[in-house]
Amino acid sequence: MAKLTKKDVLHVAKLAKLTLTEKEIDKFTDQLSKVIDYVSELQKVDVGAVEPTGQTTGLINVFRKDEIDTGNYLTDEGPFEVEAILKERSDPTTQKLRGASK
Amino acid sequence: MTIKETQEGLLKKDFSAVELVDAYLQKINKYNKDLNVFLTVTEEEAYSKAKEVEKVLDSKVTKPLLGVTVAYKDLYLTKGVRTTAGSKVLESYIPAYSATVVKKLEEAGAIKLGKVNCDAWAHGASGENSDFGSTQNPWNKNYVSGGSSSGSAASVASGMSLVAMGTDTGGSVRQPANFCGIVGLKPTYGAISRFGVVSMASSLDTIGSFGHTIDDVETVFDVVRGEDGFDSTVKNFTPKKRTKLRLGIAKEYFMQGLDKEVEDSIEEVIKVYKSLGIEITSLSLPHTKYAVPVYYIIQPAEVSSNLGRYDGIRYGKDRNTFGDEAKRRIMLGTYVLSAGYYDAYYLQAQKVRSKLIEDFDRAFEQVDALISPVSPTPAFKIGEKSSDPLKMYLADIYTAGANLAGIPGLAVPSSFSKRGLPLGFQLLGPRFSEYDLFELGKKYHKAVDYKPKVAL
Numbered sequence: 205m206a207k208l209t210k211k212d213v214l215h216v217a218k219l220a221k222l223t224l225t226e227k228e229i230d231k232f233t234d235q236l237s238k239v240i241d242y243v244s245e246l247q248k249v250d251v252g253a254v255e256p257t258g259q260t261t262g263l264i265n266v267f268r269k270d271e272i273d274t275g276n277y278l279t280d281e282g283p284f285e286v287e288a289i290l291k292e293r294s295d296p297t298t299q300k301l302r303g304a305s306k
Numbered sequence: 307m308t309i310k311e312t313q314e315g316l317l318k319k320d321f322s323a324v325e326l327v328d329a330y331l332q333k334i335n336k337y338n339k340d341l342n343v344f345l346t347v348t349e350e351e352a353y354s355k356a357k358e359v360e361k362v363l364d365s366k367v368t369k370p371l372l373g374v375t376v377a378y379k380d381l382y383l384t385k386g387v388r389t390t391a392g393s394k395v396l397e398s399y400i401p402a403y404s405a406t407v408v409k410k411l412e413e414a415g416a417i418k419l420g421k422v423n424c425d426a427w428a429h430g431a432s433g434e435n436s437d438f439g440s441t442q443n444p445w446n447k448n449y450v451s452g453g454s455s456s457g458s459a460a461s462v463a464s465g466m467s468l469v470a471m472g473t474d475t476g477g478s479v480r481q482p483a484n485f486c487g488i489v490g491l492k493p494t495y496g497a498i499s500r501f502g503v504v505s506m507a508s509s510l511d512t513i514g515s516f517g518h519t520i521d522d523v524e525t526v527f528d529v530v531r532g533e534d535g536f537d538s539t540v541k542n543f544t545p546k547k548r549t550k551l552r553l554g555i556a557k558e559y560f561m562q563g564l565d566k567e568v569e570d571s572i573e574e575v576i577k578v579y580k581s582l583g584i585e586i587t588s589l590s591l592p593h594t595k596y597a598v599p600v601y602y603i604i605q606p607a608e609v610s611s612n613l614g615r616y617d618g619i620r621y622g623k624d625r626n627t628f629g630d631e632a633k634r635r636i637m638l639g640t641y642v643l644s645a646g647y648y649d650a651y652y653l654q655a656q657k658v659r660s661k662l663i664e665d666f667d668r669a670f671e672q673v674d675a676l677i678s679p680v681s682p683t684p685a686f687k688i689g690e691k692s693s694d695p696l697k698m699y700l701a702d703i704y705t706a707g708a709n710l711a712g713i714p715g716l717a718v719p720s721s722f723s724k725r726g727l728p729l730g731f732q733l734l735g736p737r738f739s740e741y742d743l744f745e746l747g748k749k750y751h752k753a754v755d756y757k758p759k760v761a762l
Contacts, residue, residue, distance in 0.1 A: 213637065220610060220640040221617070221625055222633055236638060238696050243599040243642075247650060249658050256656030257663060259509045259539065260712025260737070261496040266538035273535075278402050 208237045308758070309374050309522045312468060316363055316373045323356035323363070323373050323417070330375050330419055334466045337762055341442045343457045343466055345380050346388050347420040355417045362415060370529050372415030377467040379458045380421040381428060382408055383502040391504045392436040392454075393426040393629065396622045405502025406534040407471060407513055414529045419467050422457025426629050427613065428473055428506045430454045431481055431681075431701050434692045435631040442688070443485060444761035445727055449685040452482030455514070459486040462516045465760040469526055470516040475506045476601050477680070477705025479514030480717035480732055484680035487719045487728025487759065489747070490516050491523045492705075493531070494737045495712035497543070501536035507608035510601075510709040518758035520718070520747045527740060545741040552585045553746070554673030558594035559704060565683040571729040572679060575720055578753050579677070584746075587673050591665040594707065596658050601706035602699055603642050603655035610639025634695060659710050666711045670736040675746055677731055679704050680717050684727040708734055716743040718750065719758075 213233045217224050224232065307315075315321050321329075331349060338344050352375075359373050380390050383401035390396045404412075412418070425435035433456025434440040441456035443449040444464035451460040455472025459482035462470050472479045474492035483490025491514050498513040505511060515526040533540045555576065560569060580586060613636055618624030628636070642651035669676060681701055691698045708715040714737070719730040733743045750756075 208641075212641070216637045216641045216644065219644060220614075220636045222628070222636060223626055224633075228633075232634060232637060235634060235695050236641070239602060239634075239638060239699070240641070242696060242699075243603050243651065243655075246596060246599050246603070246654050246658050249593075249596060249654070249661070251654070251657040251661060254657050254660045254664075256653055257659045258656060259495075260663070261539050261541060263496070263539060263541065268535055 208233055208240060307468065308519050309371070309468065309517075309525050312373055316359075323359040324353065326373060326375070327352045327356045327417060330466060333464070333762070334419070337464055337466065340447065341444060341460055341464060342439050343422055343441055343460045343464065344377070344420045345390060345423050345438055345457070348387055348418055351387075352417050352419050359415060359417065369415035370525055371411060374416045375419050375468045376411055376416045377419050377422045377458060377461040377470040378408065379424050379455050379470070379472045381424060381473055381504040382421075382471060383504075384408055384418070384421065387421060389421065389504070390438070391427050392424040392438060393627070393632065394437040394623065395616050395627045399622050401502075403502060406499040406536060407530050408502065410530050411471075411526075422461050422470065424456055424458070424472075425454035425631070427504070427609070427632050428454040428475060428478055429609070429631045429635055431477065431698055432456070432686070432691065433482070434688065435629065437629050440688060443685050443727075445487065446685070446725070448687055449727060450485065450688050452485030452681075452685060454478040455482050455516070458516050459483050459488060459490065462486070462488050462518065463760070464762045468517070469522055472514045472516060473503060473506070474512050474514040474709065475510045476605060476702045476709050479516065480680050480705050480715050481701070483516055483717040484719070484730045484732075485685035485728065487722070487730065487761070488516055488518055489520050489523045489719065490514060490717040491527060491740070492708060492715045493527065493740055494714045495709070496539045496541050497531050497714070497738065497740070499534040499537040499540050501534060505612045507605040508612065509608060510605060512709070518760075520716070520744050520751060524744045543738045545738070548674065548742055551674045551742055551746055552587065552672070553579055554587045554589050554669055554676045556589055556591040556594065556669065556676055556678065558591050559678040563682050563703075564679060567723050568679050568681075568683065568729060571721055572677065572731050575731050575750060576677065578750055582749060582753055584749075589669050589672060591669060591707075593658065593662045593665050594703075597662060597707040597710060598700060598703055600655045600658045600662065600710060601702060602638070603651050604659065604710070606635040606639035607643050607652055608639070609635045610637075610643065631695070662707060663711045666707070666713060666736075674742055675733050675735040675739070677733060680730060680732045681705070684723045684725070684729060704732065713737055714740050714743060716740075716747050718747045719756075720750075720754075
């Protein structure tokens with residue numbers, strides 16, 4: 205039987221950013237072990253050279269047209285304006301840089 | 307009532323749209339406390355929509371769902387109306403936009419009554435995993451309504467709404483439809499846009515509908531299907547009308563563990579089909595027993611990534627607010643995807659998934675649809691399985707296959723058990739064969755002169 209240890213559960217919880225209580229750790233160790241044991245049955249299936257299936261539509265790389273659609277705006281009034289948080293600098297470094305890029 | 311009867315009544319002025327809303331709201335107010343179906347009732351919106359419907363009626367414009375009341379599983383985003391996904395994490399989340407399906411139904415003239423209960427994040431087969439309490443079966447309050455679209459099925463069965471929308475990832479429309487004695491459709495993967503519906507397992511999730519008759523479910527399907535530009539898995543399709551349909555019976559669907567009454571009721575249905583001259587073939591789907599294990603690897607894997615976004619920063623509360631079932635599935639999914647286990651679990655499951663699809667493809671070379679049970683038993687008692695997650699998972703045996711293969715399934719009510727609980731069956735067909743399934747289902751209902759019953 206594929207048994208999960210308390211350590212496994214804590215590791216997985218950490219990966220999933222879940223905080224568990226002591227009681228939960230015990231409960232989930234038991235419950236998850238049972239499920240993992242059950243799904244391990246699949247390892248017995250001879251799959252031969254079959255390709256794995258990730259989705260069933262057969263559609264590949266569906267893109268929308270690169271056009272502005274005002275229907276896509278989440279606000280009723282269209283895009284909204286906010287106060288600028290960056291100010292234009294007038295110190296010598298910036299001016300020098302600007303000159304260089306011209 | 308049906309959609310047709312409702313619209314005839316409105317046109318003949320037997321009742322007004324406002325009176326219609328009055329009647330449904332009265333029923334909700336009377337029974338909701340007992341059954342725990344609606345989480346949010348949108349009374350004001352319903353009345354203003356009803357007034358709009360009356361104007362449309364006066365202008366003689368016809369709309370396919372004009373005056374049809376609808377309840378949405380609380381997984382559908384509804385602009386300005388709280389959407390919880392049945393979880394405390396989203397207890398106070400108010401979406402800024404509506405799902406495509408909600409928009410399409412609104413444009414077609416439907417009246418939204420509110421948002422209904424479900425297992426949190428659509429994780430469950432009984433409705434008991436909702437963080438807002440379980441929904442009771444309208445036919446018998448001691449029994450579950452099925453899940454995860456528990457409130458959707460119960461709202462229609464109890465007459466609190468004419469139609470309802472749900473989602474089906476592993477049986478979450480068909481099983482509650484079956485437990486509540488109504489019609490439920492799980493469409494082909496990619497038939498209907500899922501834009502604006504809280505994701506559970508993205509390679510399996512489908513948008514389903516509930517109604518009292520197959521006609522009603524078909525009318526809703528006509529309105530909601532098709533591309534919207536927001537869900538790149540959706541494909542438009544032109545239905546092929548076939549005249550002679552052949553039915554198949556897979557022997558693996560009638561093996562041990564199937565309740566005698568369920569089995570007998572399906573035997574009766576098969577007899578009816580035979581008497582209609584429909585050709586019935588026995589065949590085999592050899593990988594059937596692996597459907598549930600494949601499903602409980604792929605689905606939690608996708609759940610763990612979809613629920614990763616709930617970090618307490620962008621939406622609602624933090625991750626400690628997740629209920630037990632969500633935690634279990636997140637951990638299960640994280641485990642099967644984690645280093646060292648990916649090939650043994652996740653990749654292997656994806657390969658067995660291909661084998662399951664091959665089974666169905668082979669079957670549909672011989673027949674146009676399969677007839678099968680929806681669930682091994684009729685509705686079970688509240689609390690009966692809730693302490694044993696694995697036992698609950700096993701009940702997905704007849705439904706999970708359709709999601710893994712991306713094919714449509716129609717749950718059709720037939721009769722009642724000795725205890726007075728609904729019985730029914732399921733029709734499965736190849737991808738985009740919804741209209742054939744409707745046809746076959748209607749043939750049965752016509753032959754037995756089926757009259758939909760409202761529980762309350």
